[in-house]
Amino acid sequence: MRNTILSEMKFHRQSGFTLTEILIALTIICILFTMAAPIYSEAAEQAKLDSAVRNLSIIWSAQRVYWLNNKTYCSDLMTLESLDLLGNKEITLQDTSKSAYLYTIVQADAETFTATATRNESNHWSGVVQITESGSITGGIDGTDSETLLPMAGD
Numbered sequence: 001m002r003n004t005i006l007s008e009m010k011f012h013r014q015s016g017f018t019l020t021e022i023l024i025a026l027t028i029i030c031i032l033f034t035m036a037a038p039i040y041s042e043a044a045e046q047a048k049l050d051s052a053v054r055n056l057s058i059i060w061s062a063q064r065v066y067w068l069n070n071k072t073y074c075s076d077l078m079t080l081e082s083l084d085l086l087g088n089k090e091i092t093l094q095d096t097s098k099s100a101y102l103y104t105i106v107q108a109d110a111e112t113f114t115a116t117a118t119r120n121e122s123n124h125w126s127g128v129v130q131i132t133e134s135g136s137i138t139g140g141i142d143g144t145d146s147e148t149l150l151p152m153a154g155d
Contacts, residue, residue: 045125046149049141052101052117053151055091056131059103059115062086063133073113073133076105106130125149 017025059077062085066074080086091103101117108114116130119141127141129151140150 041124042143042147042149045141045143046152048100049129049149050152051090052129053131053137055101055103056115056117056129056137057135058086058091059105060131060133060135063105063108063113063115072110073108074105075108075113077103077115 059080062080063073065085066072066080066083074080077086077091081091090099099120100122102120103115103117105113105115112133114130114132116128116139118128119126124144125141127139129137129139129141131137137151140148142148
């Protein structure tokens with residue numbers, strides 16, 4: 001009788017994962033995330049730098065228009081903005097924590113000008129990128145882990 005009861009009982013293993021399997025999967029995901037996070041951080045910073053270079057190019061274009069009208073370069077961004085030559089609200093003129101870069105014209109006269117984009121509000125990245133009246137862009141951004149990001153070629 002006992003054998004018949006045992007033979008009639010069907011042992012069903014419930015489907016699912018064991019705790020060990022879940023922990024192994026989570027460990028693998030954490031390792032992959034740890035490897036990908038610095039790469040993502042650097043790519044995001046490079047995108048911000050490239051955006052700053054594009055904004056410097058907008059300032060360069062605005063300066064060229066201003067020079068054509070006045071035969072001198074403008075010494076401040078507020079004037080270019082008031083003449084609606086910038087047209088880009090990303091170009092931050094004041095020190096705010098919301099902007100990745102602050103833009104200034106550090107030198108301007110009848111023949112030359114230099115505008116800069118200074119990295120703002122970052123514990124990891126710092127640096128300055130500048131553009132001159134010739135359109136040449138110099139500078140870069142340095143990270144605390146000895147990484148250096150330069151403006152992409154062709155920008």
